Amino acid sequence: MNIWEILIISLIKILIIVVMLLLTVAYSVYFERKISAWVQNRVGPNRVGWLGLLQPFADVFKLMFKEDIIPDAANKPLHTLAPFIALFVSFATYAVIPLGPPIELFGYKINLVVADVNIGILYVLALTSLGVYGITFAGWSSGSKYSLLGGIRSSAQMISYEVSMGFSVAGVILMSQSLSPVKIVEAQHGWMWNAILQPIGFITFLVSAFAETNRLPFDLPEAEPELVGGYHTEYSSFKFAGFFLAEYANMAIASAMIVTLYLGGYQVPYIEKLGLSYTLTTIIQIAAFLIKIGALIFFFMWVRWSLPRFRYDQLMSLGWKVMFPLALANIIWVAALIMIFGL
Amino acid sequence: MPVQKRKEDLNILEKLYIPEIVKGMALTLKNMFRPNVTMQYPEVRFEPPSSYRGRPVLVQEKNGTERCVACGLCSRVCPALAIEVQASETELEKERYPQKFEINMLRCIFCGFCEEVCPEEAIVMSKDYELVFKNRKDAIFGKDKLLVQVDNLKDRLEFLRKFK
Numbered sequence: 001m002n003i004w005e006i007l008i009i010s011l012i013k014i015l016i017i018v019v020m021l022l023l024t025v026a027y028s029v030y031f032e033r034k035i036s037a038w039v040q041n042r043v044g045p046n047r048v049g050w051l052g053l054l055q056p057f058a059d060v061f062k063l064m065f066k067e068d069i070i071p072d073a074a075n076k077p078l079h080t081l082a083p084f085i086a087l088f089v090s091f092a093t094y095a096v097i098p099l100g101p102p103i104e105l106f107g108y109k110i111n112l113v114v115a116d117v118n119i120g121i122l123y124v125l126a127l128t129s130l131g132v133y134g135i136t137f138a139g140w141s142s143g144s145k146y147s148l149l150g151g152i153r154s155s156a157q158m159i160s161y162e163v164s165m166g167f168s169v170a171g172v173i174l175m176s177q178s179l180s181p182v183k184i185v186e187a188q189h190g191w192m193w194n195a196i197l198q199p200i201g202f203i204t205f206l207v208s209a210f211a212e213t214n215r216l217p218f219d220l221p222e223a224e225p226e227l228v229g230g231y232h233t234e235y236s237s238f239k240f241a242g243f244f245l246a247e248y249a250n251m252a253i254a255s256a257m258i259v260t261l262y263l264g265g266y267q268v269p270y271i272e273k274l275g276l277s278y279t280l281t282t283i284i285q286i287a288a289f290l291i292k293i294g295a296l297i298f299f300f301m302w303v304r305w306s307l308p309r310f311r312y313d314q315l316m317s318l319g320w321k322v323m324f325p326l327a328l329a330n331i332i333w334v335a336a337l338i339m340i341f342g343l
Numbered sequence: 344m345p346v347q348k349r350k351e352d353l354n355i356l357e358k359l360y361i362p363e364i365v366k367g368m369a370l371t372l373k374n375m376f377r378p379n380v381t382m383q384y385p386e387v388r389f390e391p392p393s394s395y396r397g398r399p400v401l402v403q404e405k406n407g408t409e410r411c412v413a414c415g416l417c418s419r420v421c422p423a424l425a426i427e428v429q430a431s432e433t434e435l436e437k438e439r440y441p442q443k444f445e446i447n448m449l450r451c452i453f454c455g456f457c458e459e460v461c462p463e464e465a466i467v468m469s470k471d472y473e474l475v476f477k478n479r480k481d482a483i484f485g486k487d488k489l490l491v492q493v494d495n496l497k498d499r500l501e502f503l504r505k506f507k
Contacts, residue, residue, distance in 0.1 A: 013507050035375070037379070038375040039371045039374050039375055040376050041374060041378070041379045041380050041381075042379050042380070043379050043381040043383075147442070262430070302368060302371065303368065305366065306367045306370070306371040307365075307367060307368075322442070
C-alpha cells in the first residue's frame with residue numbers, strides 16, 4: 001500500500017466513524033427522551049415523523065435558528081473555544097476503538113479501527129482528561145457564578161474519578177499485557193472477558209465512567225436545581241448544541257470503552273466453533289459490538305432515570321474512600337490471578 | 344450544635360448501595376412495561392365525569408328562555424367577583440329575568456359556589472374545559488355564550504340532585 005491508499009482508506013474510515021457517532025448521538029437523545037417517558041409511564045416524542053423518529057433533526061434545526069448570545073462579562077475567545085474543545089475531545093477519542101476484526105476488501109487488508117495505536121489506552125486516558133478543559137473553560141469564561149461553580153465541580157470530580165479509572169484500567173492492561181485496544185480485545189477471546197475475570201475493576205470503571213461523562217448519579221456539574229444549567233448556563237444556539245453533542249458522544253464513547261476493555265469488544269464467545277465463513281463471522285462480530293454498545297447506552301439512560309443525584313461531599317468521599325481502594329484491590333486481585341493461574 | 348443521628352442507621356447492605364440500586368432499577372424497569380397514561384390530546388379528548396367542574400353555564404329551558412330569575416345570589420357569593428347580573432321584569436310566570444348576565448372567565452376560579460347557591464338550578468358547572476380567548480374582552484362571556492340547552496346538561500343536573 002502506498003501513502004495515498006492509506007490516506008484514502010483512513011479518510012473513509014474517519015467519515016464512517018464520524019457519521020456513525022453523530023447518528024448515535026442524535027438517536028441517543030431521542031432514546032433518552034423515550035426511555036424517560038417509559039419509566040414515567042408516558043409516551044415521549046411521537047409527533048415529528050413516524051414514532052417521532054425525526055425529533056433529533058427538529059431539535060437540531062431549532063437550535064440552529066436560535067440567537068447566539070455571548071454575555072458581556074464573558075471572556076470571548078475562551079467562551080467560543082470551550083464547546084469546540086469538548087466536541088473535539090469526544091470525537092477524537094473514538095479513533096482507537098476497534099469495531100471488528102481485520103477485513104479483506106477489494107484486495108486490501110483493512111483494520112476496522114481508525115488508528116491502531118499501540119498506546120491507544122493511554123491516548124484515551126489523555127484525551128478524556130483534556131475533556132475537563134472544555135467544561136472548566138466554559139464555566140470560567142462565562143462570567144457567571146453558576147457556570148463557575150459547575151466548572152469547578154466538574155474539574156474536581158473528573159480529576160478524582162480519573163484516578164480510580166486509571167487504576168481500574170491498569171488491571172486490564174496487566175491482563176492483556178498491552179496498551180493497544182486491538183490487543184486487549186483479542187486477549188478477551190471466549191468467555192475470558194475482563195468483566196468476568198475482574199468484576200471489582202469492572203464496577204469501579206463503570207462508576208468512574210458515569211462520573212467522567214457527568215451522567216446522572218454524578219451530574220453535579222450540571223445539577224439543574226442547584227446551578228441552573230451548570231457550566232453551559234450562558235451558552236445558547238449552536239455552542240450549546242456543541243456541549244449537548246459532546247455529552248452524548250462522551251456517553252457513546254464511555255460505552256465503547258467499557259465494551260472494549262471489559263465486555264470483550266467485538267468478541268462473541270465460541271463463534272469460531274460454529275464453522276461460519278470468515279465474512280459472516282466478521283459481520284456477526286461487528287453487530288455484536290454495536291449491540292453491546294447499544295445495551296450499555298440503554299444502561300446509562302436507565303440509571304439516569306432511576307437514581308437520584310449524589311451530594312457533593314458524598315461524591316468526593318465515594319471517589320476517594322471507596323472507588324480508589326477498590327481499584328487498588330482489583331490490581332492485587334489481577335496480579336494474583338496472573339501469578340496463580342498464569343493467565 | 345450536636346449532630347443529630349438518624350433514627351435508624353443504614354445497615355451494611357444499604358451502605359453498599361449496590362443492592363439498593365438494583366432494587367430501584369428493577370422498579371423503573373417494571374415501570375417501562377406498564378401501560379402509559381398519556382392521552383393524545385387534540386385527537387383523544389378527556390371526557391370528564393359528571394362531578395367535573397368546568398365552565399359555569401346558564402340552563403336554557405326547552406322553550407328558549409333561561410331558568411335564571413336574576414336573584415343575584417351567584418353574584419353575591421362569587422369569591423372572585425366574576426359574575427355580573429342585571430335583573431329585569433318579564434310577563435312570564437317567573438316575573439324576573441336577567442337582562443344582562445356576564446361571567447368574566449379570567450376571574451372565575453371554578454369553585455362552583457354559584458351553582459351551590461342557586462335556588463333554581465339555573466347556573467351549573469358544565470364539562471367544558473377548553474377555554475381560549477385572544478383578548479380580555481373575549482373573556483367576558485355574556486348570555487349568548489352562557490346559555491346551554493337543558494338536554495346537554497342532564498348529567499350534571501342529575502348529579503346535583505343526588506349529591507348536593
